[in-house]
Amino acid sequence: MKKSITLFLFLAIISLVNSQSSISEKQKASIQKASIQKDTLKKGKSTIELEENKIDSLITSLGKFKIYKKEAHASYYADKFNGRKTASGRKFDNNKYTAAHKKLPFGTKVKVTNEKNGKSVIVEITDRGPFVKSREIDLSKRAYMDITSNKGSGGMLVTIELLTN
Secondary structure: OHHHHHHHHHHHHHHHHHHOOOOOHHHHHHHHHHHHHHHOOOOOHHHHHHHHHHHHHHHHHHOEEEEEEEEEEEEEOOHHHOOOEOOOOOEOOOOOOEEEEOOOOOOOEEEEEEOOOOOEEEEEEEEOOOOOOOOOEEEOHHHHHHHOOOOOOOOEEEEEEEEEO
């Protein structure tokens, strides 16, 4: 599980690097170096935890997170939406780290943290919704399952933070 979270965080960093034109060549080189180190990781628990800390510090160097909303209700997309076009025009994939929000601009990167267990994911806003008044954000199924405490539940309370430069 930690390995998949580490891989996701690494991929999120690469995505941020590609979307941020103000990132220096030194920061890009640092991320590429982390990529090489990731490929040669030993399977020991302490090595993976160390890599997660490295990835967290890289994310922090790319920007900071500003709290947007606490105690927001999050849910996830049903499988029937897989492959359909989103409001941004992109094809929806329940295996990617994306989300729907009523107001945030498309392309906005947000950190969503489960308030019950502290687990978090970084997702990109690619769609509008959810269209239920009490819900704040709809996560892709993959993002939701990575942070939920109860895989059988349909909702959870989260903190939403915006990535700022």
